[in-house]
Amino acid sequence: MYAYAGKILRVDLTTGKISTEPLTEELAKQYIGGIGLGIKLLMDNSKPGTDAYDPDNPLIYMTGPLSGTMGPTGGNSYAVVSKSPATGGIGNGESHGFFGPDFKRAGYDAIIITGKAPKLSYLWIDDDKVQIMDAEHLKHFTVYQTDKTIRQELGDFYIRVSAIGEAGEKLCRFAAIINDEFRAIGRSGMGGVMGSKNLKAVAVRGTKDVNVADMPKFREFVKLIYERMKGPATKKYKTLGTPENVLVLNSLSALATRNWTNATFEGANKVSGEYLNEHYVKKIVGCATCGMRCDHIAVVPEGPYKGSISRLEFECLWSMGPLCGVDRLDAIIEAMRIVNEYGMDGISIGVVVAFAMDCYEHGVITKEQTDGIELNFGNAEALIAIIHKIGKREGWLGNALAEGVAKAAEIIGGDAYKYACHIKGLELPGYDLRTLKTAALGFSVSFRGACHLRNGAYSPDVKGKVNRFKIEAGRGKMITDESKMYNIIDSLIVCKFSRGTYYDGWKDLANYYTLATGIPMTVEEMALAGDRIENLARLFNIREGKGTRKNDTLPWKIKNVPVPDEGPAKGVCVNEEEFQVGLADYYASRGWSPEGIPTVEKLKEVGLGDLAYIAEKAEQGGN
Amino acid sequence: MVRPQDRKFVTADPEKCIGCVVCEYACSMVNENTFNPNKSRIRAMRMGPLTNLAVTCRHCEDPACVAACPKDALSQEENSGIIRVDENACNGCGWCIAACQFGAMNMHPEKKVVFTCNSCTDNPDKEPQCVKWCPEEALTFVTAEQLAQKSRQKAVQNLFQTAETPK
Numbered sequence A: 001m002y003a004y005a006g007k008i009l010r011v012d013l014t015t016g017k018i019s020t021e022p023l024t025e026e027l028a029k030q031y032i033g034g035i036g037l038g039i040k041l042l043m044d045n046s047k048p049g050t051d052a053y054d055p056d057n058p059l060i061y062m063t064g065p066l067s068g069t070m071g072p073t074g075g076n077s078y079a080v081v082s083k084s085p086a087t088g089g090i091g092n093g094e095s096h097g098f099f100g101p102d103f104k105r106a107g108y109d110a111i112i113i114t115g116k117a118p119k120l121s122y123l124w125i126d127d128d129k130v131q132i133m134d135a136e137h138l139k140h141f142t143v144y145q146t147d148k149t150i151r152q153e154l155g156d157f158y159i160r161v162s163a164i165g166e167a168g169e170k171l172c173r174f175a176a177i178i179n180d181e182f183r184a185i186g187r188s189g190m191g192g193v194m195g196s197k198n199l200k201a202v203a204v205r206g207t208k209d210v211n212v213a214d215m216p217k218f219r220e221f222v223k224l225i226y227e228r229m230k231g232p233a234t235k236k237y238k239t240l241g242t243p244e245n246v247l248v249l250n251s252l253s254a255l256a257t258r259n260w261t262n263a264t265f266e267g268a269n270k271v272s273g274e275y276l277n278e279h280y281v282k283k284i285v286g287c288a289t290c291g292m293r294c295d296h297i298a299v300v301p302e303g304p305y306k307g308s309i310s311r312l313e314f315e316c317l318w319s320m321g322p323l324c325g326v327d328r329l330d331a332i333i334e335a336m337r338i339v340n341e342y343g344m345d346g347i348s349i350g351v352v353v354a355f356a357m358d359c360y361e362h363g364v365i366t367k368e369q370t371d372g373i374e375l376n377f378g379n380a381e382a383l384i385a386i387i388h389k390i391g392k393r394e395g396w397l398g399n400a401l402a403e404g405v406a407k408a409a410e411i412i413g414g415d416a417y418k419y420a421c422h423i424k425g426l427e428l429p430g431y432d433l434r435t436l437k438t439a440a441l442g443f444s445v446s447f448r449g450a451c452h453l454r455n456g457a458y459s460p461d462v463k464g465k466v467n468r469f470k471i472e473a474g475r476g477k478m479i480t481d482e483s484k485m486y487n488i489i490d491s492l493i494v495c496k497f498s499r500g501t502y503y504d505g506w507k508d509l510a511n512y513y514t515l516a517t518g519i520p521m522t523v524e525e526m527a528l529a530g531d532r533i534e535n536l537a538r539l540f541n542i543r544e545g546k547g548t549r550k551n552d553t554l555p556w557k558i559k560n561v562p563v564p565d566e567g568p569a570k571g572v573c574v575n576e577e578e579f580q581v582g583l584a585d586y587y588a589s590r591g592w593s594p595e596g597i598p599t600v601e602k603l604k605e606v607g608l609g610d611l612a613y614i615a616e617k618a619e620q621g622g623n
Numbered sequence B: 001m002v003r004p005q006d007r008k009f010v011t012a013d014p015e016k017c018i019g020c021v022v023c024e025y026a027c028s029m030v031n032e033n034t035f036n037p038n039k040s041r042i043r044a045m046r047m048g049p050l051t052n053l054a055v056t057c058r059h060c061e062d063p064a065c066v067a068a069c070p071k072d073a074l075s076q077e078e079n080s081g082i083i084r085v086d087e088n089a090c091n092g093c094g095w096c097i098a099a100c101q102f103g104a105m106n107m108h109p110e111k112k113v114v115f116t117c118n119s120c121t122d123n124p125d126k127e128p129q130c131v132k133w134c135p136e137e138a139l140t141f142v143t144a145e146q147l148a149q150k151s152r153q154k155a156v157q158n159l160f161q162t163a164e165t166p167k
């Protein structure tokens, strides 16, 4: 096998036992790598019903088959898969930067971490030498301090570190794992799982070669992709970047504002991509082996947050900006910086704060409970103050909010559930689902909870390919088809920003895979693998009691509060009837039962017949 | 006969380089037929998101590495300025690594002798591949005089605030 390392590393933090085992070519081909293979390893290495924070819940670090090659974006990636403390189902995230290639060069396709270290520790992987190191002195260090200190004490600038901050140590349910300062395994609380294992960081140095099967042809193919990355498919990311979405979504009445109270933001021009780039962006940089570059590095030039510096993307700008009613970019940049320091998901944190603001404005929580913070929409100082409290789990409210909106609403009680905007326990990302209804359906069925990156269902709505104010038959198939592609993108772990450069879609990706690995792969086989991964993830969620029709829901506000803003979207929200029609359409397009459970025939078709017992049990009313 | 001032070397523009290490992968690909930055003759440094630069051998006049080598394993090619390593003589002591101000001398992870930029003269491509692959067009293969001219042009342009492009 080429490109793959052919080896899986196992670390038991409780006993300190470290071992390796081979990765078979069969498994590699069936699940590709990244989240696909990660979900397979999670399924095979966990017992049903294990709590996400139980030492037995495996935390699985993955590379992709392309990691360590010079394939643009595929070369620089890694992923993490585990049971999510936010949803109780599949948790996963992918990150680029510089960490992934060293992890592959050290000689591993995967690391399965189980157990719990007796005290705060970090894992030091120096090629074949793997050690569990003391990290007590790194307690409550920021992600960046941790990274810097580890590299200094191990004495090598080129060591790469993937770490958690204080939030992960304190089991925040939306804690992130971060590498290279600001590249995050952000969603679904993977940092919390790491914290529950007393694991502060994974540091790697890999010095081995990564070889591809057909170097001359791989070189040619990769050169072509680098050329395509010069434009036009990647223009957006290299110019305004994703913050371009602020004005686009605002014009569509799809810019969720003040916790989905409004769908347009009166301050949009002050937080737009245009304004950000003109006043704050100093330089646009990028990850290792990437021909696009998208990291808009923003620096605050003056005022109370002078000198604050952070990378800023649309999702986080939106969550801590419009969603909280905040129209000050200096405060949003500072908020982003501290969120990265604590190591939290930049989407969830904004939704959590907006939820608390909504509760505060409706008198569901009082000024006493906020420890005196005036948590009104638009209060930028309050945003920063409450982020610190959540990161530290300080005070009653800080502690409750670190649980994420779903659990916090239970703790707060009363009407709080109405303001908790999440699906399956994961906070909604930056789209107003009332006015983007394909997205509403797509997000509700995503296996990691509210997620725009499992099937990209916002795209047909935003691009005007469908009537976005309606759910109707046919949307299910769109979501199904796209989900297969997204699963492959995250299993090869190529960056989603690069998807426009694979002009021949599946054909390009299958070719890319074969040139690197030497394993023959047809377009059909690859699409089937994408479907296999989706069905496997669904089975995992079903096994954990989180994967049937009753779990595919939408937040209260999306269904009950019509858009009040003037314009074409006025009065729109998702009604239960159309939503149920959409679910039925989706399940049918997947070959799933009306309960949203994969049928035995479907499982056999995708090569998961051995797991049919999970589906059968669920159909009979068990989990 | 090439005059010393005509010697070309690879240099990175600090305003353009973003530390993406594509140059490292290109170098190891063409010179070592593998992907491994540890075997690259050019290394990019990312000190922080705003501070990035790729660095390689500048083919100095009177090179410190050659002077430092106790084994006489290094020599400078007259025409190109390329530092040649006699792999039989080099014992990997690392004096040259310490002597080079640019960190352009590297220890080969397997051969245990030093290696440095050969301007791609040892591989079939014959011209510097890092320059060809850099997505930011941050790298150039230039003489010291060309670099100086570029700086002078920029300085004068700034002074006159002119958009006129140099002839």
Ligand code: SF4
Binding pocket: B012, B016, B017, B018, B019, B020, B021, B022, B023, B024, B044, B053, B054, B133, B134, B135, B136, B137, B138, B139
């Ligand atoms: S390829 Fe170019 S931009 Fe990237 S690190 Fe090398 S010189 Fe810098």
Ligand code: SF4
Binding pocket: B010, B026, B027, B031, B040, B041, B042, B056, B116, B117, B118, B119, B120, B127, B128, B129, B130, B131
């Ligand atoms: S010129 Fe060739 S040998 Fe020298 S650093 Fe560039 S790619 Fe490597």
